[in-house]
Amino acid sequence: MPIDVDATVIANTRLSDDYSVLALEAPDVASLAEPGQFVMIKPSAGVDPLLRRPFSIFEILRDANGSPTGISLLNKRIGIGTALLYEATPGSRLGCLGPLGRPFEPVSPPAEAWMVAGGVGLAPFVTLSEALSARGTKSRLFYGARKSSDLTHVDLFERLGVEAVLATEDGSRGMHGFVTAALEAALRATPQSQEIRLYACGPTPMMRAVAKLAAAHGRRCDVSLEQVMGCGLGGCYSCVVLTHTGGGAPHFVRSCIDGPVFDATRILWDALVH
Amino acid sequence: MDLSVSIGSLTLANPLIAASGCFGYGVEYADVVDLSTLGGVAVKGLFLAEREGHPPPRIVETPAGMLNAIGLQGIGVHRFVREKLPELRDRRAVVFVNICGTTVDEYCEIARILSDHEGVAAIELNISCPNIKEGGITFGCDLNGTHNVVSAVRKVTPLPVIPKLTPNVTNVASFARAAEAAGADAVSLVNTFLAMAIDVHTRRPKLTNIVGGLSGPAIRPIAVRMVYECRQAVKLPIIGMGGIMTADDVLEFMIAGATAVQVGTANFVDPFIWKKILDGLRDYMTSHNIERLSSMTGTIDTTKRETAWISS
Numbered sequence: 001m002p003i004d005v006d007a008t009v010i011a012n013t014r015l016s017d018d019y020s021v022l023a024l025e026a027p028d029v030a031s032l033a034e035p036g037q038f039v040m041i042k043p044s045a046g047v048d049p050l051l052r053r054p055f056s057i058f059e060i061l062r063d064a065n066g067s068p069t070g071i072s073l074l075n076k077r078i079g080i081g082t083a084l085l086y087e088a089t090p091g092s093r094l095g096c097l098g099p100l101g102r103p104f105e106p107v108s109p110p111a112e113a114w115m116v117a118g119g120v121g122l123a124p125f126v127t128l129s130e131a132l133s134a135r136g137t138k139s140r141l142f143y144g145a146r147k148s149s150d151l152t153h154v155d156l157f158e159r160l161g162v163e164a165v166l167a168t169e170d171g172s173r174g175m176h177g178f179v180t181a182a183l184e185a186a187l188r189a190t191p192q193s194q195e196i197r198l199y200a201c202g203p204t205p206m207m208r209a210v211a212k213l214a215a216a217h218g219r220r221c222d223v224s225l226e227q228v229m230g231c232g233l234g235g236c237y238s239c240v241v242l243t244h245t246g247g248g249a250p251h252f253v254r255s256c257i258d259g260p261v262f263d264a265t266r267i268l269w270d271a272l273v274h
Numbered sequence: 275m276d277l278s279v280s281i282g283s284l285t286l287a288n289p290l291i292a293a294s295g296c297f298g299y300g301v302e303y304a305d306v307v308d309l310s311t312l313g314g315v316a317v318k319g320l321f322l323a324e325r326e327g328h329p330p331p332r333i334v335e336t337p338a339g340m341l342n343a344i345g346l347q348g349i350g351v352h353r354f355v356r357e358k359l360p361e362l363r364d365r366r367a368v369v370f371v372n373i374c375g376t377t378v379d380e381y382c383e384i385a386r387i388l389s390d391h392e393g394v395a396a397i398e399l400n401i402s403c404p405n406i407k408e409g410g411i412t413f414g415c416d417l418n419g420t421h422n423v424v425s426a427v428r429k430v431t432p433l434p435v436i437p438k439l440t441p442n443v444t445n446v447a448s449f450a451r452a453a454e455a456a457g458a459d460a461v462s463l464v465n466t467f468l469a470m471a472i473d474v475h476t477r478r479p480k481l482t483n484i485v486g487g488l489s490g491p492a493i494r495p496i497a498v499r500m501v502y503e504c505r506q507a508v509k510l511p512i513i514g515m516g517g518i519m520t521a522d523d524v525l526e527f528m529i530a531g532a533t534a535v536q537v538g539t540a541n542f543v544d545p546f547i548w549k550k551i552l553d554g555l556r557d558y559m560t561s562h563n564i565e566r567l568s569s570m571t572g573t574i575d576t577t578k579r580e581t582a583w584i585s586s
Contacts, residue, residue, distance in 0.1 A: 001305040004546050042543065047338045047491045047519065050543060080335075097545070228331050230340070231542035234302035236295075237318070237344045238333040252326055252347055257302065273330050 002233070003028055007096040009088050010061075010070060015152050019120070020086050022073045023061060029098050030060050030068035035106060035128040036224055036261050039098030040232040041073065043081040043088075053081045054229045054256075056123035056201075057099060059156075060130070071096075074123040074152075100232045101260050104199060104222060106131040111195040113139040115162075116183055116210045118202020119150060124224050126153070128199060129160045140165060140186070144179025144206070148172035180209040187217045197222070200264070204272050211264035221264040227255045227273070242271040275559055276566045277552070279313065279534050281511045282434050282459040284395055286313035286368060286534060288552060289524065289567065293515055293538030294319055294372035294398060294438070295344065299358040301365075306545045309367035311552075313534055316370040317358070319400045322380055324350040334471050334480040339490030339517070340539060341469050343483035346374060346403060346410075351384045355391045363393035372398040372438065374410050378423050382430045389431040397433050399423060402440030402465035403487075414440045414465075417452045424456035434459035436513065439504075441493075442468050446500045447507035454508045462513035462536065463504060464497045490539040491517040498530050505531025505572050519547075521554025528570040 007024040014020045029039060040052035061070040077086040088094065106128060107113050113132050115125045122143060132139045139160075144167040145151050151173055154164050165182050166174025175182050190196065198221035200210040207223045214221035230236035233256065240252035241259070243266045250268050253259075277288040291314035297303060300315040309315055327347030334341050349357065351373070362369050371394050375381035381399065388394045401414030401423060413419040420437065427435050437453045439446055441464035450461050466487025471480040479485075497516025504512055514532030518524055519540045527535050540547050559567060 004544065049335055050338060050340060050490050050539070051335050052543060095544070228333060230333050230342075231545070233298075233306070233545055235298045235545075236333065236342070236542055237298075237327065237347050238330065238342065240327070240330055240332070240347070242329070249326075271329065 002098050002100050003032070004095060004097040005029060006093045007070070009090050009092050009094060011090055012088050014086075016149050018077045019150070019152065020075050021058065022075050022085055022088060023070060024072070024094065024096055025070045026096050027067070027069050029096060030071050033057050033060060033071065033099040033127065034103035035131045036101070036104035036124040037099035037127075038101050038232070038260060039071065039073075039096050040100065040229070041085070042095030043084040049080050049084075051230060052095065052097065052232065054226070054232060056224070057127055058123045059126050074120055076120040097232060101256060102258065104128045104131075104224070104261050106135060107137055107197040108135045109137055111137065111197055113137050114142065114183070114186070114196055114198050115139065116142045116179060116198060116200040116202070116206070118144050118179060118206040119146070121202030121206070121224075122153065124201050125199070126156060129157055129162050133160045133162075139163070142167070142179045142183045142186070144168065144202075146170065178206070178209070180206060180213065183210065184213055187213060187219070192218065200224070207264070208269045208272070211267070211269065214264060222261050223264045223267065224260045225255050225262060225267075225272075226260065229256055232256045242268040244268060275556060276568075277555060279568045281396070281436070281513070281534060284434055287311070288313045288555070289528065289534040290548060290551060291316055291370060291513065291534055291536045292541060293536035294370070294400070295342075296538035296541050299354065299362075300367055300369070301358055301361050303545060304361070304365055307548050309362065309365045312367070312548060314368040314370050314395065315362065316372050316398055316536060317354070318348055319346050319372040319374045319403065320348050320351045320354055320384060321346065321374050322351055322384055324348065324353065329482045331481055334486070336469070336471055336488065337492060339488050339492035341471055341481060341486035341488055342466065343481045343486035345483065351387050355387065359391055359393050368395045369393055370396045370398050370436070372400050374400040374403065378426045381423050381427050385427045385431040385433070389433055394433060396459070397427065397431060397435050398462060399427060399435065399437040402438050411440055411442070414449070415443055417448060420449050420452045421456045424453050424458050428457035436460045436462055438465055439463040440465045441496065441500055447503045450504040450508045450510065450512075454510050458510060460511040460513055460533070461504065461508070462515065464493075464500055464516050467493055467496070489517065491519055493517050494523065498526055501527055501532050502530040502574065519543075521551050521558055524551060524555060525558060525570060528567075529572070529574050531572045531574070533568070533571050
């Protein structure tokens, strides 16, 4: 059951002109959260902007004893709401509803987990990496961005025992080009006897490319989709994605309650908005 | 303190009804709100058959509001009575079933099916959805069409029949009168205002459907005016709605002439809003020494003008 808290902003750390990490005091949301779940954030107290925005839970914040004290969000300034959040100051309060949505299923050894993140799509993978680390699952993160300064928190993943494979479109860090090229090379180099589960989150063209590679190499791939979302609870039917139904006509399902994590083979990628 | 209100033969524990299209089939919200504590739950509009609705984007935010063009995605009445109604009944929800049709016969067929099942409190006739080409609003924008569909459904069901009126007409009150003459038990108003939003850089519409229905606080003053006009035109109970976010908003609609209200878009913003509004109504009743909330309906005092707000 989700809860709604008036969360105090503990810190808002700017990573670049576009990205910030917003730390919120929300112990109850933090202690309920499962890997890959999201919250609905109200960026201002008034009615303009009116709606909440969905955000993956980025980190679970803990005190010295390891007890959950809050969550952080990886925010990229794009529109009115994300601009307000980029400017949010410590001490201010934001409505925080959650945790919501179908979580990732972390695989256990001997299977390996390969996460594929593009830009702000990194957000759901810290909580997944923690769950994988707790299981002792060997994990890799294929992480791409436009430029070096957009790559963030790589050391956090490395501390969790995740092998990071980086790529930038301008070649300023890691491999030069799309992260999917690095993924393809790794898939080719890995024997079929090694079980691998792929997890992808990022721009739609990237997720679509990952889904295609996964299918070509016979690997299961779960994607975390971001859609325009009105309520987060299944009430408004705005966040739908078109899915295969096994022979029947394609069907719109709500990404807030049936997702945001989907088996990539369910998605009609041609119909997905990006 | 009595918050109950009556819509014809139906008594609601309080005037708050979850608005159709804003609350799924009700069961989605059972984790966050005890459905039996609401005055009623108006479920998502149902045709006879399942429908997929429009491709996304289906909503876009606008100043103090939002546009939607969902296109009435739905599971159809047969699956509804099989898969959703039993749980709603178990949870003691007062269920208003919003129904849609492309023909008068379809409305009647759905009404008959619902009448055969326990747990339906009332039928809300959707004759006002702005987002579908066929049916619905073609009845709601024509006085004869409104009269025909209401009187036909009236003949096939013992349940209260409540047409939901569109604001996208010149004179909503005339449609309330047509509904009353056709035997409606109440009217609910207003559905959303037909609207659009365009990206000026690409010159493209922001919704797949190009146009959509505007809801939220942006429309509230217009909706209040329309309730006020209808109150003067008909004796029927009016279920008022449009951008209600607070107890004061509920009271404004009631004073304008509404017997009950629906809350829609606000539930997206805050699914825990119901208790907050009910607490606010109780506070108002205490401070204004109101014993029965229903006594507020239609009590607008037009003999004087309020001016205290000017210096606020």
